[in-house]
Amino acid sequence: MTTPTGTISMSDVNVELGKSSTATISLNDADVRALAGIPSGTISMNDLRGKTWKAKYLATTASAGSSTGASVYNWSSSGFGSRYTTPWTTTFGYGISANSTSTVLALGSNSTSVGRIAVYPWSSSGFGTRYSLPATQTETSPYAVEISPNDASIAASFPATPFTRAYPWSNSTGFGTTYSNPATLPAGNSYGLSFKADSAALAVGNLTTAPNITVYAWTSASGYGSKFSDAASNPTSSTYGVRFFTSGGSTVLARCLSAAPRILVWPWSGGFGTAFSNPSTAIATGISRWVDFSPSGNAIVIANGSTPYIHAYVWSMSTGFGTKYSNPATLATGNADAVDFSQAGNAVGIVSDTSPGVLIYNWTTASGFGSKFSDPATLPGIPGNRISFF
Numbered sequence: 001m002t003t004p005t006g007t008i009s010m011s012d013v014n015v016e017l018g019k020s021s022t023a024t025i026s027l028n029d030a031d032v033r034a035l036a037g038i039p040s041g042t043i044s045m046n047d048l049r050g051k052t053w054k055a056k057y058l059a060t061t062a063s064a065g066s067s068t069g070a071s072v073y074n075w076s077s078s079g080f081g082s083r084y085t086t087p088w089t090t091t092f093g094y095g096i097s098a099n100s101t102s103t104v105l106a107l108g109s110n111s112t113s114v115g116r117i118a119v120y121p122w123s124s125s126g127f128g129t130r131y132s133l134p135a136t137q138t139e140t141s142p143y144a145v146e147i148s149p150n151d152a153s154i155a156a157s158f159p160a161t162p163f164t165r166a167y168p169w170s171n172s173t174g175f176g177t178t179y180s181n182p183a184t185l186p187a188g189n190s191y192g193l194s195f196k197a198d199s200a201a202l203a204v205g206n207l208t209t210a211p212n213i214t215v216y217a218w219t220s221a222s223g224y225g226s227k228f229s230d231a232a233s234n235p236t237s238s239t240y241g242v243r244f245f246t247s248g249g250s251t252v253l254a255r256c257l258s259a260a261p262r263i264l265v266w267p268w269s270g271g272f273g274t275a276f277s278n279p280s281t282a283i284a285t286g287i288s289r290w291v292d293f294s295p296s297g298n299a300i301v302i303a304n305g306s307t308p309y310i311h312a313y314v315w316s317m318s319t320g321f322g323t324k325y326s327n328p329a330t331l332a333t334g335n336a337d338a339v340d341f342s343q344a345g346n347a348v349g350i351v352s353d354t355s356p357g358v359l360i361y362n363w364t365t366a367s368g369f370g371s372k373f374s375d376p377a378t379l380p381g382i383p384g385n386r387i388s389f390f
Contacts, residue, residue: 062381095145179223205239247297276320325368351384
């Protein structure tokens with residue numbers, strides 16, 4: 001659904017947010033601001049016309065061998081709702097991405113018949129009929145799949161040459177002919193992948209070979225452009241998740257590492273800036289797997305392979321890491337492979353190698369982790385690999 005483009009009421013906004021039409025609501029509510037795309041400052045009803053809410057669903061994936069490779073749930077401020085029926089029998093692997101209007105859902109699969117990148121129309125009724133597969137599939141199962149913010153491309157990263165592949169995308173007709181491979185390939189087996197918010201750059205992280213992160217100029221017309229110069233300060237260590245993030249006119253690029261400092265963030269303005277100082281309270285152990293920023297840009301959260309499995313810090317787009325938030329009261333019991341904030345910034349979740357497979361926490365900027373939401377009635381597959389509110 002989408003809010004009206006003409007006459008609009010707060011009842012319309014409530015319905016779009018998945019609430020009762022008569023629920024108490026104000027323009028300053030975090031989810032209302034998230035719907036409008038205005039995290040602070042002046043906001044009016046005009047800002048809410050023609051908006052689509054992207055926090056009605058929660059999806060997770062699990063790697064091959066799991067009995068439930070992908071799980072999609074209804075999601076609301078009360079937590080998990082019912083789990084949707086899936087249209088496949090073959091298990092899924094890692095990547096997951098929704099388009100900007102939550103009407104398309106792309107999944108990374110371990111099956112060429114299902115599609116290494118399998119894309120489905122999505123609605124409140126669940127999965128539609130899968131789009132036709134691209135003529136050239138990825139060479140192996142993707143570790144990451146992402147639809148570009150402008151909905152005009154789909155890219156994937158995977159552990160075989162050419163390590164990344166991408167396609168033009170149309171929400172009406174599906175895949176176009178694969179873009180040409182980048183002139184300079186990533187240096188090794190690729191894992192993380194992230195488009196810049198304006199769809200003008202694509203970052204690819206790799207596990208095996210320095211510089212372990214490669215960033216390309218990007219256009220939806222031609223795909224991979226020239227490679228940006230490598231960062232001046234960039235430890236040699238496996239890269240897992242990478243994340244472009246833009247807020248208040250500033251952009252940063254984060255990299256998750258397998259060794260100290262385990263998280264590294266650069267300012268980005270047409271290329272790598274000088275890396276922000278490491279957090280004063282370091283992530284001491286484990287492989288950092290995935291990273292996300294709160295929608296308002298004032299917190300950074302990292303999924304990690306060692307207890308407490310999730311780390312969160314106050315974040316500033318100008319100065320970087322601040323104080324570390326206290327750990328959540330209820331911890332996962334196994335490796336966390338991915339993390340994601342809800343679009344309203346009032347919930348943050350990880351997927352885990354051990355039951356229950358997914359843990360979602362209430363979140364506030366003031367205090368960080370709150371109570372854990374109740375587990376879904378039907379648990380997702382394990383080991384969990386990716387998570388996405390959409």
